[in-house]
Amino acid sequence: MPSVTTLLTLSINGQDHVFEAEGRTTLLDALREQLHLTGTKKGCDQGQCGACTVHLDGERVLSCLTLACQAEGRAVTTIEGLAGPDGALHAVQTAFLEEDAFQCGFCTPGQIMSAVACIREGHAGSEAEIREYMAGNLCRCGAYPHIVAAVRRAAEGLA
Amino acid sequence: MTPLDPTPRRGDAGDGLGARLPRIDGRAKVRGAASYALDHPVEGVAHAVIVQSTIPAGRVRTIDTRAASAAPGVLLVLTPDSTPPLRAASTWTGEAPTQPEYRPLEHTIRYTGQQIAAVVAETLEQATEAAALLRVAYDREPAVAGMDDPAAGEGNPLPPLAIERGDAALAFAGAPVRLTAEYRTPREYQMPIEPHGLIARWEGDALTIWEHSQWLDGMARTYAEWFGIPFEKVRLISPYIGGGFGSKALALAHGALAALAARQLGRPVKLALTRPQTFTAFGGRAATRQVLELGATAEGRLLAIRQRGCNETSVDGVWIEPLSSVTALMYDLPNFSSQQHLVPVNTVLPFAKRAPGENPSAFGLECAMDELAYAVGVDPLALRLRNHAERDPQSGKPWSTRRLREAFAAGAEAFGWARRRMAPGSLREGRLLIGWGMAAGTYPVRRSPGEAMVRVLADGTVEVASSTSDMGTGAYTILAQTAAAVFSVPLAQVRVRLGDSSLPRAPVTGGSQMAGLMTGAVDKAARAAREELIGLALTDPRSPLRGVANTLAVEHGHLVPPRGEAPPLPIGALLTALGRDRIEALRDTLSENGLTPEDRYRAFTTVSSMRPPTDGDYSMHSWCAHFVEVAVDEALRSIRLRRIVTAFDAGRLYNPKLAESQIKGGIIMGIGQALLEGGMIDPRQARVLNNNLADYLLPTNADVPSIEVISVGEPDPHASALGGKGVGELGIVGVAPAIANAVFHATGKRVRELPITMADLV
Numbered sequence: 001m002p003s004v005t006t007l008l009t010l011s012i013n014g015q016d017h018v019f020e021a022e023g024r025t026t027l028l029d030a031l032r033e034q035l036h037l038t039g040t041k042k043g044c045d046q047g048q049c050g051a052c053t054v055h056l057d058g059e060r061v062l063s064c065l066t067l068a069c070q071a072e073g074r075a076v077t078t079i080e081g082l083a084g085p086d087g088a089l090h091a092v093q094t095a096f097l098e099e100d101a102f103q104c105g106f107c108t109p110g111q112i113m114s115a116v117a118c119i120r121e122g123h124a125g126s127e128a129e130i131r132e133y134m135a136g137n138l139c140r141c142g143a144y145p146h147i148v149a150a151v152r153r154a155a156e157g158l159a
Numbered sequence: 160m161t162p163l164d165p166t167p168r169r170g171d172a173g174d175g176l177g178a179r180l181p182r183i184d185g186r187a188k189v190r191g192a193a194s195y196a197l198d199h200p201v202e203g204v205a206h207a208v209i210v211q212s213t214i215p216a217g218r219v220r221t222i223d224t225r226a227a228s229a230a231p232g233v234l235l236v237l238t239p240d241s242t243p244p245l246r247a248a249s250t251w252t253g254e255a256p257t258q259p260e261y262r263p264l265e266h267t268i269r270y271t272g273q274q275i276a277a278v279v280a281e282t283l284e285q286a287t288e289a290a291a292l293l294r295v296a297y298d299r300e301p302a303v304a305g306m307d308d309p310a311a312g313e314g315n316p317l318p319p320l321a322i323e324r325g326d327a328a329l330a331f332a333g334a335p336v337r338l339t340a341e342y343r344t345p346r347e348y349q350m351p352i353e354p355h356g357l358i359a360r361w362e363g364d365a366l367t368i369w370e371h372s373q374w375l376d377g378m379a380r381t382y383a384e385w386f387g388i389p390f391e392k393v394r395l396i397s398p399y400i401g402g403g404f405g406s407k408a409l410a411l412a413h414g415a416l417a418a419l420a421a422r423q424l425g426r427p428v429k430l431a432l433t434r435p436q437t438f439t440a441f442g443g444r445a446a447t448r449q450v451l452e453l454g455a456t457a458e459g460r461l462l463a464i465r466q467r468g469c470n471e472t473s474v475d476g477v478w479i480e481p482l483s484s485v486t487a488l489m490y491d492l493p494n495f496s497s498q499q500h501l502v503p504v505n506t507v508l509p510f511a512k513r514a515p516g517e518n519p520s521a522f523g524l525e526c527a528m529d530e531l532a533y534a535v536g537v538d539p540l541a542l543r544l545r546n547h548a549e550r551d552p553q554s555g556k557p558w559s560t561r562r563l564r565e566a567f568a569a570g571a572e573a574f575g576w577a578r579r580r581m582a583p584g585s586l587r588e589g590r591l592l593i594g595w596g597m598a599a600g601t602y603p604v605r606r607s608p609g610e611a612m613v614r615v616l617a618d619g620t621v622e623v624a625s626s627t628s629d630m631g632t633g634a635y636t637i638l639a640q641t642a643a644a645v646f647s648v649p650l651a652q653v654r655v656r657l658g659d660s661s662l663p664r665a666p667v668t669g670g671s672q673m674a675g676l677m678t679g680a681v682d683k684a685a686r687a688a689r690e691e692l693i694g695l696a697l698t699d700p701r702s703p704l705r706g707v708a709n710t711l712a713v714e715h716g717h718l719v720p721p722r723g724e725a726p727p728l729p730i731g732a733l734l735t736a737l738g739r740d741r742i743e744a745l746r747d748t749l750s751e752n753g754l755t756p757e758d759r760y761r762a763f764t765t766v767s768s769m770r771p772p773t774d775g776d777y778s779m780h781s782w783c784a785h786f787v788e789v790a791v792d793e794a795l796r797s798i799r800l801r802r803i804v805t806a807f808d809a810g811r812l813y814n815p816k817l818a819e820s821q822i823k824g825g826i827i828m829g830i831g832q833a834l835l836e837g838g839m840i841d842p843r844q845a846r847v848l849n850n851n852l853a854d855y856l857l858p859t860n861a862d863v864p865s866i867e868v869i870s871v872g873e874p875d876p877h878a879s880a881l882g883g884k885g886v887g888e889l890g891i892v893g894v895a896p897a898i899a900n901a902v903f904h905a906t907g908k909r910v911r912e913l914p915i916t917m918a919d920l921v
């Protein structure tokens with residue numbers, strides 16, 4: 001069976017990308033292997049770690065469980081698209097830096113994309129709520145208390 | 160690639176060691192711009208997928224590759240039949256190979272999940288599909304699933320680990336208070352969030368490997384030996400590592416296969432293990448079992464401990480998880496006997512996970528001390544103070560520094576331990592049973608030499624370079640701070656390059672030794688560069704400061720005549736006047752570690768010259784005390800942590816902000832060990848059943864309570880050049896017993912096997 005590829009157009013971080021992909025190609029693999037947007041990480045490829053979190057039309061999704069073709073016609077935002085055009089960091093990125101909310105940094109793009117959505121969803125009201133709504137993003141370095149502090153700080157700054 | 164864009168800050172002397180500064184690699188990490196192994200763009204890369212054995216023991220009879228080879232995009236199928244052998248490499252401990260050849264794919268199967276084939280294709284999807292088309296026929300043989308398998312037997316004694324101090328049998332027999340208990344820990348996995356993988360590329364006989372590495376030089380040596388090329392022909396690149404915890408220190412079989420495939424295809428190959436494959440492609444922590452017999456006076460003074468333990472190893476080799484490492488030295492203990500067996504089973508060879516040895520050792524001892532506290536009716540903290548060791552009872556040497564009493568005091572104070580009531584079940588909030596538990600921990604100071612280059616550029620920038628690595632420890636930042644302190648420049652003016660085997664040498668980033676040894680090497684190189692600058696400023700005819708003074712200080716990036724004989728001269732201005740673009744110094748700390756220049760290669764590419772904690776006049780260790788509160792739901796028996804306070808003595812902290820993060824990370828991994836993590840082994844297939852992150856549970860944000868950490872350390876001049884002791888592993892040691900003791904306090908139920916789950920409390 002020959003591999004069947006189709007031409008996809010994805011809008012990523014405000015820019016259109018046109019490329020060939022197979023129907024089975026995940027959004028995560030398309031981002032990383034074809035478009036060289038490697039800020040989004042693969043921690044499990046099974047929807048279990050959150051490292052691959054990106055936004056589709058502003059909502060957080062796991063890009064390892066999303067086919068690239070499902071993202072057509074929707075706005076994809078990745079960690080690379082979070083800072084301003086002038087390079088100014090997003091409030092959540094700044095808060096992660098200030099609170100030392102990471103060690104190795106591998107889970108961090110996913111944590112930050114989740115955190116931005118968590119605040120936008122209105123789920124950053126208390127520490128307990130943040131812990132619950134950030135629980136889908138694993139951090140083996142154990143930066144959790146600092147992630148909670150960073151989300152709080154950013155939520156207050158954005159309020 | 161390296162953090163060349165540190166957050167610009169206003170710098171002053173406050174950018175030196177000891178300052179609470181943010182990570183200089185942080186900006187790259189929060190922008191998604193830090194490149195980890197598989198992030199490097201490599202032109203023309205092909206994708207490899209490995210296939211693992213589905214039987215635990217026997218042979219691969221045949222692998223039918225026809226369908227896979229014919230699948231779209233497939234470039235190469237490697238099987239035990241089609242894969243040429245490599246040369247055998249010496250071991251990481253420096254022993255010569257026992258056989259001439261190394262086969263990354265073998266017919267003989269020793270464990271489920273052993274790699275038996277690989278498929279390389281144009282795309283990852285094609286390689287994954289083709290790998291599923293391989294038809295493997297096996298000849299199966301009986302296997303030993305784990306150390307509790309009746310076929311496992313007693314295992315083999317390990318005489319070098321045996322300790323006989325005093326007469327433990329006699330003292331135990333005569334002790335007024337005696338208790339005996341067995342403690343168990345399961346297979347545990349490191350599970351960094353970055354799964355293992357690499358990209359290999361050949362150019363002629365030169366091999367470049369992008370692979371996460373806790374040990375650039377050791378892994379580069381292994382690749383060089385496998386492929387029979389000089390060490391200098393291998394370049395390993397690893398500027399960022401997505402967590403290691405012991406699992407990324409060695410070159411592994413899948414790495415050999417990727418490099419082999421790349422050579423055979425004449426194009427670069429990327430190989431990423433799947434998450435399930437990371438459970439068997441390298442070893443996690445060995446399962447352990449130990450029986451402890453404690454004899455004590457009626458007041459709880461220890462008279463004797465007898466320890467009989469074992470750990471799993473593989474039929475494939477020897478892994479020792481030393482169970483006596485904490486037991487032997489934590490308390491003033493006149494009579495101690497310890498023996499340990501190794502039980503070979505059909506598993507991948509276990510390896511290091513955060514605090515190998517100390518971790519399960521402390522689990523047994525610190526639970527047993529709690530049991531003793533209840534047996535004699537003495538508060539658990541008071542019992543520990545009563546048995547405080549004034550010197551190392553095993554080596555007889557004085558401690559270099561041991562601020563464990565201070566840790567107990569600070570932790571107890573912050574936690575409110577004095578308000579604790581002894582009786583189990585005495586604290587309650589509605590249907591929640593509240594328990595308070597505590598335990599101590601320790602980790603030894605290990606020492607190896609390091610090497611670093613420090614360079615001062617004409618624009619005043621200071622560059623630091625070494626092949627050591629930063630897996631989240633903060634190496635970039637503390638090494639920048641070290642150099643910033645010597646030249647008294649702002650941190651933003653220091654650039655650090657790490658994680659490249661073409662840079663000056665460094666030993667393994669493991670055993671919690673990196674910070675101590677590398678700050679020492681960078682400090683030495685920076686001082687040498689500074690001396691050279693001062694020398695040139697005083698003597699070079701082109702120097703504006705020549706003849707002005709006979710000494711100079713370096714302050715705020717300027718050369719300063721001590722009595723104001725001339726205005727301070729910026730370092731960059733001196734270099735310009737001298738017509739030089741740089742001053743640099745390469746220094747190592749071989750001689751400080753009793754080594755000669757001839758030892759250089761061996762010292763950095765094997766662990767054979769790592770010095771133990773008692774090498775010298777002192778016994779050197781970090782110390783900690785954990786205090787935890789749990790809440791057990793009376794009806795559901797669910798266990799929730801409510802708060803943790805940890806006080807620790809890791810000597811001087813080079814950057815307290817980052818060291819505290821690491822201690823908290825260790826504590827959180829300890830929470831996982833206590834309540835969540837454990838490999839479940841299918842007794843028939845000797846297979847890890849829960850080989851994914853939804854079944855092998857890591858702590859999530861929702862599992863972690865507020866954690867307070869308090870440093871009580873002071874500089875230890877014996878432990879390292881700049882006074883620090885190990886941080887990375889310390890935090891996890893003692894967490895699991897503190898939690899187990901808190902669960903006992905809440906419920907009256909003593910659980911001696913990890914992880915502690917609801918089922919244990921029903």
Ligand code: FES
Nearest residue numbers: 045047048050064
């Ligand atoms: S990689 Fe998508 S959830 Fe882990």
Ligand code: FES
Nearest residue numbers: 103105139140141
């Ligand atoms: S920072 Fe390492 S996994 Fe989260």
